[in-house]
Amino acid sequence: MNQVEQQGKPNASSKQQQLEPYTQSHANEELTTNQGVKVSNTDDSLKAGSRGPTLMEDFHFREKMTHFDHERIPERVVHARGFGVHGYFQCYESMAEYTKAKFLQDPSVQTPVFVRFSTVVGSRGSADTARDVRGFATKFYTEDGNYDLVANNIPVFFIQDAIKFPDMVHAIKPEPHNEIPQASAAHDTFWDFVTSHTETAHMIMWLLSDRAIPRSFRMMEGFGVNTFRFVNEQGKSRFVKFHWKPLLGIHSLVWDEAQKLAGKDPDYHRRDLWNVITEGNYPEFELGVQMLEEEQEFSFDFDILDPTKIWPEELVPVKRIGKMTLNRNVENFFAETEQVAFHPGHVVPGIDFSNDPLLQGRLFSYLDTQLLRLGGPNFAEIPINRPLAPVHNNQRDGFHRMTIDRGRVSYFPNHLQSNSPQPSANGYVHYAEKVEGKKVRERSQSFQDHYSQATLFWNSMTPTEKQHIIDAFYFEVGSVQDKSIRQRVVDMFNNVDGELANQIAQGVGATPPTTPGGTGVTASSPAVSVMNSVQSAKTRKVAILAEDGFNYQEVTQMIQALRTEGVKAEIISKNLGMITSADGLQLEVDKNYVTTGSIMYDAVYVAGGLQSINTLRTHGDAIHFINEAFKHCKTIGATNEGVDLLNASQIMGVTTAMPESQAQLVNELGVLTVRNISNITDFSNSFIQAVSQHRHWGREMQKGSVPG
Structure with missing residues (x-):
């Protein structure tokens, strides 16, 4: 009997407790083979003499090498590069009026979830910050079974009919004759496909917008893309589209920054998500739904089932119905993130499908893919995929069967086991939609407008x-x-x-x-x-440039002010170790210029201290740090002698004419400066407010004159 059977409802820790029996630590343990035999030496194979041939009777060598040779499974055809985290979901109010899905009924229930963020085109080894669609797949471990909301960070898709999916993926993947380029749509075959399929126009506009280079997984929306149905206990159906709304708002990188991050830190988005959860700054997303009554199906100048169209939120408002909190990193990337299997056909009573032709194809493709990638039909028995709801059926055997089924019966109906397991009176029932028509290979005329929503x-x-x-x-x-x-x-x-x-x-x-x-x-x-979008400084990162002789009071005041607002500060200097202030106090350097860059921060602050600034003015890396942050429209702040470092940089139109005696705070295009102050409280408040704005886009007209 599993936990749901014992307690009736899942809670936030249910999945973690279910995974516990499959989790083990190897600390302070002796090495064994897979059969539990203790191993005395794992550095030298068994040989006939110290320089002789390796003997095949060395069972430890054979097992170790065989396992190594078979460690890889096929990577996903798309969404190969992903990163997963655990969390929980709570609804705000009962949605019984609209759906009988149990996880959307009781605001006191915390439904465990596992979320996998991903890029679409690149291989597992590609960079996080490529221009691409991002996957946003959520597995809800509900008391009614697993529900998978398989979403993207863009609400529309390239194609209208799933039969074109293989062609689309073949076109956007590296070209087959030379396997170039990796994780990019910037090549001939993709644009040949685009111009041959004008239905892609709307998606291309989204793909080439800032949405395709998010600042982090925590700052992007998620969309179910396809049209689904809510069905309530009375059997009434409504069309529905799903949305994830990040509480930190929607924010993006700039293209030059994204390209540089791909080289400096290809794991930028992964590292960001791992670190904030480790620090306790748990990402939060609200689940929203757009709903339409069945009689509204043909009330718009677009077809609501067309996956290349949005339902504009001004026409169909998004109702926010609950919140998801991501609060736990995985224990093992392969066992959880790589082996998790999502499928839009994993639904629970109260959620059903529409006739969206892209969705209908996905219902086949996702399941078919898992059968190959995870080695057979028993992938639901892998711990990360196991539902919290009890599982009883007559499916038996197959690769990697984990369950030991008791009894002699594996069919229905039966007399030997009193027809058990038998269909439930509360089981899933598909919505009884009337469907009729001739079998044809053609598109609906209502799908023929390819440009209006792109405009x-x-x-x-x-x-x-x-x-x-x-x-x-x-x-x-x-x-x-x-x-x-x-x-x-x-x-x-x-x-x-x-x-x-x-x-x-x-x-x-x-x-x-x-x-x-x-x-x-x-x-x-x-x-x-x-x-x-929402503007918030919470969880942003600020680089503080300092060297020996820095002003200790200014730096510590700024760090404390940032910390109070949930902003992380890191001290950047030429060398790692300790730096000593003008009055002999020390702080530890977090990063040097070799291990980081302005592209990894949301803002830059330069504290005063004559010796520190004189040293920084001789460091090309420090000057570059300022120039690059300015070019990428980030907040830059400097107090007292720190202003002189900005004057020594190539950023234009800021502080250069400021008199030595001026003590007034100046904010020009997100560059904040002030001199001759001892308490920087007012400055730090203004600085944090500027950081919350994400970027200062008015500066872009000046960036051409600033080397980056």
Whole structure:
């Protein structure tokens, strides 16, 4: 009898307790073989003489090598690079009016979850910060069984029909003749596919926006993409789309920063998530739903089942129904993150499917993939995949069967075991939707509009976001070798917006459209702009540049002020070890310039101290740190003599004309400076407020004059 059977309902620690019997520590233990035989020597194989041949009777050598040779399983075709964490979900109120799903009924119940974030295109060894869609898959271990919400951080998809999925993935993956490029859509085959399938237009706009290079997994939304159903106890159905809303808001990297991070720290997003959970700064996401009554199915100028379309939040508001807290890292990456198996067909009573043609294909593909990758039909018995709900059925045998089933019966109906296990009166019942039609291979006419929502997205962007999209086109399409494909991109996106097409043509060496384009759509959806997101300094990271002779009071005051607001500060210096202040007090250096860079921080602070600043002015790495942070539009602050380091850098239009005697705080485009103060409380408050704004985009027009 498992824990759910004993207690009735799961709680936040239920999954952790279920995993405990499968978890072991090897500390202070003697080495054994897999059969439990103690091993006396694991450094030398058994030989015929010290220089003789290895003997095959060496069973420890054979077992050790055989296991090593078979340690790898096939990586996922897509979403290969992922990172998983544990947590729990609680609903805010009963959703019984809309769904009979039990985990959405009682606000006092904490449902355990396991979440895997991922990139889509790259291999397991690729970098975290590639421009890509991010996966956001959540396994709810509910009392009714496992429910998998398989989401992405972009609410639409490239294609409308799942039969095109193999073609799409083949096109975006490295080209087969040379396996180049890795984890990138910036190549000919992908853009050939895009221009051959104009239904991709909307998704491309999202992919080339800031959404595709998130600041962290903790600062991106998640979307179920497909249209599902809620079904209540009375059998009433509503169409539903799922959303994850991060409480820290939606924030992104800049492209230059993302590229540099891929080299400096390819595990940037993984490390960020691991560290904040270790520190107790648990990421939180609210679960939201958009719901439509069945009679509203045809009430819009788009098809609600089209996976290349959003339901604009201004038309269909998102109802926030609960919160997920991620509070525990995995014990073993392979056993948990690599072996976890998600499938959109893993649903519980109260959640059902729609006729979304992309969803219908996913219901086959995900299960089929797990059978190969995890070695057979018993992958649900792997500890991370085991439901907390009891499992009783007549499935037997197969690779890696873990359960020892008692009795002689493995079929239904039966008399020998009184028809056990038998169907439940409370079991899953599919929604009785009436379906009729001739068998045809064709798309619905309601799926034929490929550009209107791409225009809606473009209209919703701020000037800064629009420029980022144009710059992304320059890189992506500029990497295409075939000039005819570049021209086709320009011609295709002229259907979205004429000025956008002109800008693309200018940057990629193509001919601008001869006739103005666009769809005529003038509406916008403010909800899709990341510039309208929540602003918070919590869990941000600030680099403090200092050397011997720094002002101890300024540095410690700033560290304490940052810590109070949940911001992490790290001292950066030329060398690791201790640095000594002007009055003889010491602080430990966290990182040196070799092991870090401004790209790993959200802001930079330079404290006073004449000796420290004079030393920093001679360090090219310190000057580069300031220049690069400025170029990436991050908050930069300096007090007293620290202002002189900014004056020695190449950042333009800040503090250079400030008199030596001026004690007024100046904030110019997110560069905060003040001189001749002893208490930096007011400064630190302004600095933290500036950090919460994420970036100071007005500075981008000046960045061209600053080396990065």
